[in-house]
Amino acid sequence: MGEQGRRNGTRGCIIPIGGAEDKVRDSAILRRFVRICGGRRARIAVIPTASQDPETGARYEETFKELGSREVRTLPFAERRDCERKDWLEVLERADGVFLTGGNQLRLSTTLGGTKAARLLRRRNRKGLHIAGTSAGAAILSEHMIAFGAEGPTPHADMVTLAPGLGLTARIIIDQHFRQRDRLGRLLTAVSYNPTAVGLGLDEDTAAFLGPDDVLEVAGSGAITIVDPTEVEYSSMDSSQQHDPVSILGVRLHILVEGCTYDLRAHRASAPAPREER
């Protein structure tokens, strides 16, 4: 029984990773995920649906076994009807942690969206199942998902396409490969449509471990860019032509590295403090 069993009734962790996480050196992010899921007792399910590469699932399976998980199963949902397969739903029902690989987030949402598998993931996360995802697998975790968009630092009204995601939380909008692909503009655009969710720009090999208290902690070798729009005084989003740059006044920005935390309820960033690991 993983930690999920011990804290029955509280939400499991939600762990978006910015892509290209280390799998061969110390695998810090994946190792921490396995530990949270119960370490040697952890049962992990890998969903490689986003990926076109048929080997993706097997590679993560191997990594999670090397990191000491008790049981790892790959569930290669390829068509919508796969998402009703009882034997695979059974695996999700028993898992301590689920890992969504990278690839194309629209392949994930069009395959899983509205199926029994998606409902089960939502329901079990509320009861303690930990769900991690990298790149496309990170994008889909929240209610509002960045499906695709353009590069560049300046927001434009049509710079990004949002779609419904898996819906584990509505407090964040996630972007990944963040500094590697110059995505500040599209994340600013995404949060400016409605300044209610906080934008999380995840660099590669960097993860947010978001606990049931809605406090996230940064892990990995890069940074997380927090785009907090709750104090925005004005934006021209509603009056801009679609290709024009958009002005936004009063965004609060934080760049957080390993050990920093961010409280999504209080909208407060904190530097690392000596304390027990969450």
Added chain:
Amino acid sequence: MGEQGRRNGTRGCIIPIGGAEDKVRDSAILRRFVRICGGRRARIAVIPTASQDPETGARYEETFKELGSREVRTLPFAERRDCERKDWLEVLERADGVFLTGGNQLRLSTTLGGTKAARLLRRRNRKGLHIAGTSAGAAILSEHMIAFGAEGPTPHADMVTLAPGLGLTARIIIDQHFRQRDRLGRLLTAVSYNPTAVGLGLDEDTAAFLGPDDVLEVAGSGAITIVDPTEVEYSSMDSSQQHDPVSILGVRLHILVEGCTYDLRAHRASAPAPREER
């Protein structure tokens, strides 16, 4: 005290209207809204934020008074800081019904999103406040809002831009002026990104009265097009180029007119039956 008071604890109605609703002849939709809010006891707040026309609020105020409401107040939130005004929040706190006018839904979401006013509307709707909106005011009611998009019957991957809405329900995505502006393609696109929410295409002068049991009833002179994607077997959304047409297999479509109902939990449409009005 309106009906909201009597069914304390259950969600208030959510009433998207397709725009251009009759205000001068029998005003059937607006009359029904007033009746649900308590008729002669109804306290109604009008939010004209979406509109550029400074007279919009006053016109609805007059209409709702003519229809017999006890008290009507216009709250012209124009800037984000207006959404923290205590006297206006007080009005929302006491209202039996709130009406969002038409205009530009991005003006609504950029002005209200993430403010005290938005949080209050969500909270009070869960406890019984009825919230209606027409056109832009309809679009914003749900969690996923169509911000803008292109016309035409065939879906394309980049045909529509979604944004977070007011979030009263995640079960529907709303489009308005539906047959008048040939919007089937963009609604199909919106639901295809993630086949979990049901698309509601509202004709002008047509409303969905969505009760706390997640059953909606159609009222007005036009039709509501229901686009139910829950049995979709396949779509090419994830593999299409942005300007290519997208194929979708297995959408269930219903065209509903006055008196028809649709159950958003069971995904079941019903023809009008002789029964007491909901």
